[in-house]
Structures are given as C-alpha cells and as structure tokens.
Amino acid sequence: MAVLSKEICFHCGDDCSSKLLIKDDRNFCCNGCLNVYSILSVGNLQNYYKLNQHPGATQNKNPQEFDYLNIPEIAAKLVNYQDAEKTVVTLYLPGIHCSSCIWLLEHLNTLNSGIIESRVDFLKKQVYLQFHHQHISLQKVAQLLTSIGYEPLISLQDVVNDGFSKKDQLIPKIAVAGFCFGNVMILSFPAYFGISDSEKHFGEFFSIINLLFCIPVVFYSGLDYFKRAYISLKQGVLNIDFPLALGVAVLFLRSLGDYAFGAGEGFADTLTGLVFFLLIGKFVQQKTYHHLSFERDYRSFFPVAVDVMDENGATKPLALEKIKEGDRISVKNQEIIPADAILLNGNALIDFSFVTGESKPVQKVLGEIIYAGGRQMAGSLELEVIKPVSQSYLTGLWNNESFQKLSDTKTKTFVTKVSHYFSIILLSLATLSFLFWLPWSWQIGLNAFTAILIIACPCALALSTPFTMGAALSILDKNKFYLKNTDVVEQLAAIDTIVFDKTGTVTLADSNSVAFIGNLRPADADLIYNVCKNSSHPLSRRICSYLHSSVNLEVDGFEEIVGKGMQANYQNNEILIGSAEFVMRSTPEKRNSPQVHISINQQYLGYFKINQKLRPQLGELMFSLNKNYQTFLISGDGNQDNSLLERYFKSNLHLLYQQSPQDKLDFIAKQQRNDAKVLMIGDGLNDAGALQQSNIGIAVTDNINNFTPGSDAILDGSSFHLLPNFLKFAKATVNIIHLSFCIAVCYNIIGISFAIQGKLSPLIAAILMPLSTVSIILFTSISTHVQAKKHRLLP
C-alpha cells in the first residue's frame, strides 16, 4: 500500500496537476479529494483506502448545496418512512463503484452519530439510510454524502417514481409452479411404468393428489395467461397467450374429466411442466437495468428546486413545479435555466447544446428571453419567469403527439403475427377432427379435440422468443448496449434507415479535443485563460474549458478583431491570441482543424489544435452501414463541419443542418410515411422527439449515469463503433427465432398426428412437451452464442 507513484492522486487515482496538494505524504489531485481524505482520516475510516487502491471518484467539481431538501414537500416525497424519532430514506448514489464504497457508506455512523444504519445495494447504486432527524437533517445527510464523494442524484422523476419491479411477483409464481411440477413428476412415474390391477387404488390416489397440485398452478401461477388472453380477445387479437391459455384450460379440464370418469391418469404432469417452463421463459426475458431509465423526460433533466428571490433580494428554494409567472429566480454558474425567463441581471452565456444541438454557447443581453434547458456558463444570473415550467418551449415538445402514442405503431413482433394464424389453424384442425369422429363416437371425437389442443399448445413457440432474446439481451448488455426490452431486438433487425444526430453522437464535444502544441507554462496558461474568458468565440470557450484555471487576473486593453483573434495587456505584457496570420504575420497553411496561436511579448509560444473530434472508427462504421442502410445526419448545429462529415454519407443531401427539435421529428415522420423503418441515434433533449417518433431510438451517452432522453435503448459511447455488429446480430437473432419456430412446428406435426387419431396418451404428451422445450432452449441459447461470436460480440 505504501508504494505509490508520485503523480497519482491517493484518493481517486487521477494524475495530479502541477499544484501539489500533499497531506500525510500523499498526493491529491484537487482540494475535493484532499477534503474527502481529511474527513475520512479524522473519522478513522482509513480502511477505505486499504480495501482498494484509489477507491475514490474525482472531486474536481462544484458540490451542490441541497437547500431544497429543507422544503417539507420535497423531502416528504423522498422519505420512505418517518416517525417522531427517525427517518428512513433511500438515495441513489451514482458514485458507488467498488467494495470500498460499500464499506465506507456502511460506516457512515462513525462520521455522524445521528445516522443509525446505512445499507448499500451495490447493483442499484442505492443506499438505504436510517437517521435521527433531531440530530441530522436530510440536507445534512446529503451534504455529508457529498463531502465524502458520493453526491446523491435527486431528480424530479425519481422523486415521483416509486420503481416497483414486476419481477418480484413472478418469482413466487415460478416457485409454486416448480414445486408442484416436481411433486407431480414423482407421483406420475408409477403410471409411466404401468400400475398392476391389484394396485389400482394407488393410481387413483396419485391422480387425485396430482389434481390437487394442478389447482395452484392453474389458478395462481398461470392466472396471468388467462387474463392476457381475455384482454387480447376483447381487442379482437389472437396473440400467443390465447392458445397457451386454451392449452392450460383444456389440460386441466381433461385431467378432471379423466379422473371423474376413470378414463386415465390425466395430464397433470404436462400441465404443471408447461406452466413452469413458460414462467421460466418469462423470467429469462425480463431484464431490468436498475441503474438505467428508458422513460426519462425533461423532469429528470431539470433541478428539483430553484432559488427564488423576494423583494429584499433574499433567496429561498422553491419546488420546480411551484414556480409561477413573474417569479424572480437566481441561477448560478453551471446551473440549468428551469423555465422560459427574461434576463434581468448578470452576464448570460448560455450553452443550449442539449436543447438545440448547437454547440456554441449563446450570449444573451439584458431583457432578452432565455428558453428553459440552457446551461449558464458564466457567473450568476437573475431572471424573471415568463412561463411556468410545464408550458415552456422545451417541455412543450413533450406535449407533442408522438409522446402520447402507444407502441402500436412499432413493428409487430414475429410471435404476434404467427400466433394469430397459429390459433386459427389450431382451432379449425381441432374442430374438423371432432366433426370427423362424431358420426362414430363422440367420446373419440372429444378425445381428439382436446388432444389436439393439448399437444399443439405452442409451448416451444412461446419459449423460443424469450430464450433467444434473453440470451441476445445479455450479450448486448456485455457490449454496453442496453435495450429497454426484448421486442427491441426484432425491431432492430427490421431497420432500413439510420439517422444520426451530430453533436455528442457522431462527434465528441468535450475538452479532450483540444491540444496545445508547444510548451505551455502554468503561469501562461492562467494568463491565456483570463484573456480567452472575455471572448464568446466558440474556440475561446473551448480553450477556457480546456485550461480550467481558477486564478483571476486583471487583464486590460482587451480587443477582439473579428475573424483574426484578440489582443490584451497584462502588466505590460502584450498577449496575442488568434490565427497564424494574426499572431506570427505569416501566410496561413492549409490545415484540417482550427488552430489558435499564442504569443506573449512577441515571443511565439505555440498553438492550440482544436479538433472537432469524431468518434473513433467512424469511417469503418459508416462504410459498413452505407452498404445496407440509408444513412442521414441531422443536426441542430450550423454546417461548419460539413467538409469533415460529408465523405461519410452517400450524398450531400443526406446531411441536414440547423434543424429544430420539431424539424427532426418531422423528418423522421416523413421517412416513415415512405415506409422506412427508422433508427434514430441521438443524445440530447433536442433529439427526444425524434427518438420517440422513430421505430427505434437509441440514446448515446459517454457516462451511463448521465441524463439520457427517453429511448428504446441506451448505448455507451465506447461501443458506438460496434453498431453494425449489433444490427447484424439482431438479424441473426431473428433468424434463430424463425428456425426454432420450424423445429417447434415439427414437434407439433408429430404430436398432432397422434392426437388426430384420438390416440394421444398422457405418456406421449409428457415426453413430447419437455423434449420439445428442452431442445428449443438448447438450440436457441447455443446458436445465439455462436452468432454472437461470429459478429465479434463475444470473445
């Protein structure tokens, strides 16, 4: 443990910058990390650093104050339980990432004795806290968590959302079905081998116990199938649940009848096995991503509360939905403008990139309207609200009809299509054979009728999709591509048009794309930062965010020469920042990316190279996609990057610029009217409408805990280049489902050939059902993995 390389932060493992922060012979990258270390060492929680090396997350950002947690209404929504003594609350901490986190968070009571108990749920990244609210307030708890590096993420949506999972009710149902299935199998074995006449009373005893076991299976575990079949019949649709429910019902009634008339052992084994396997299939299909939300809307993007100013200028936090027209609000640096408002005071430089896709921050003058959703980049603002949050320009987008639409416009899944015909064929076949036998004997006719419904019960068909999709989902999940549900895989396979957003999707818009070529001393960096911050030119903003200096220098004589650069003086040093021509008086060379040259006192220091950084391997990705798909680029930004991007698309007409969120939505709708199946890939709120309208919307994010607009799938930026593989894999998966359907049909034909003659014995049913089920499960899981390997999604 004692051996640490010098430049690495002891807390978070990041490289330390020039200013060395040292405590106890340990280096820290920033004051935040040092603070966390101090708090932990005072609280005797050094074990945190012993469990893992550099367990912390970097603290190089401004912490929140959580004033709004003192508002009783907001706190009440968060708190699970409260009595006179203690409060119980569950908080979402995106920072949880290793075992040290668990250890530290579960020892919170050594830092503050007001906390009674804290338990971490690692996978959900939640901490469950009990505390004495007389000793420590909820706000103080949130601040304590923030001070040790685990800032709680509290958003309006989480406040509203309870998040109960349905999976929990499924597990008891599986348990009951499994329990009954196992017992019924044991009791059915004697019948398989034949019971002699002298021991016939045993056979009867087994049958009645088996029937008793069937009752909870049908009326508890299998009840959902009847419910869903009923609902779908009411809507005039024959979905897969209809033949399944019919099968279960017929199995149960036939078993009852067989017992009552002493006609045989009944089908209890097939019935319980069927329900058990079906529920297992459902369980496999359901995958929940606790840390992801696909249903997010603007509310999780906005702050929970806003500082409202009264006449005396004092600020008080107020819940966002309570903001009304005419309120004066204060917005600090890096905060989001919560409602459409008029600028009253302050230097407004607003980054609308998330709302409009425009990457340049916009300068606003006093009295101008600022639309909600922009992020303030320079100092505090005072604003007057002109529209409440729910009616602002941005949230108005959510009132668009595409947000109200149900999923029925999405493509029908294969199983839905097939099961419609399947049910019709099944019913007519059963009726025909009943009518065929009727003239001879109604018993044989009824026997054949029920036997067909039993044997043709599409168990294998119903299982092929969940098992294939379940396997596909977990393979995609390993590649950091998270789908909302299994239907998305099938829709992905049907896609023929792909629409990309530009900023944040095709390009990366962060400070990593800035590099200084030359030698930059820290003092000069501070100076350049202080000159650049006076300019609203996008390149200056990029350099500012790259240098990120905290030193404040008084620069005078600042002058910006449009199209060339800027000059300023500081303590008799003349600073020139701008184009090569302007700084060095040389002729400009041809180059691909913008360069910003620097000279101080006629001494040339070097230049900043600013790349509009494209995602790595974009070329290969587009080359591969262009072969099979129509590709479009649709951007809210201007066309300054056109030369860089146009070579990746088939035609210049496929690149659209300066598109408003509504334009994007309309563009997708227009493509869909021409029968295109559109995949939209975007990242910001400005894409939210298009993501909803498209057949599949994929939200790209570089940090999975960040806000992503509502979508069908979330793709981690680091897997962006795998997109063609994902699409091919989706197609292969659908093929597997088709193949397994063929196998299921083969089994059905064999079974029906017995049933139609009225010869189906419980033994044949009991063999065929598990045999088909197991072979389908094996086939789908093996071939899905083979396909994943083929498309390089598995090692």
Place this chain on the structure above:
Amino acid sequence: MNIIYFLIACSVTLALCFLAAFFWAHNSGQNKDLYTPAVRILFDDELVEEKVEEDVADLP
C-alpha cells in the same frame, strides 16, 4: 404397501416446508440484492486498525 400413503404425506409436508421457507426468504427481501451481502461479509471488523499500521511500519 399402504405405508406409501404415509410416506407421500411426509414428503409433501416436507416439500411444503421448503416452499414456505422460500416464500419467507423472498418476502423478507433476501432476493432483492444478491450482490452486496457477498462483499459485505469479507469486511474485517474495526479492531484490525492498529495491526495494519504495524504492517505498514514494517515496510523498509
């Protein structure tokens, strides 16, 4: 062979006990978080504090 009635009654009762145990475990939330308890059990108690510091001091 009539003993079989008794045996089956026993086996079903026993199986029902296990089912009941499963329900109890499920309803008390033991299936909710299957990861964290596995990590939690590996943490040492606070008492190791001094001992670990000695180890560090022993290093050259």
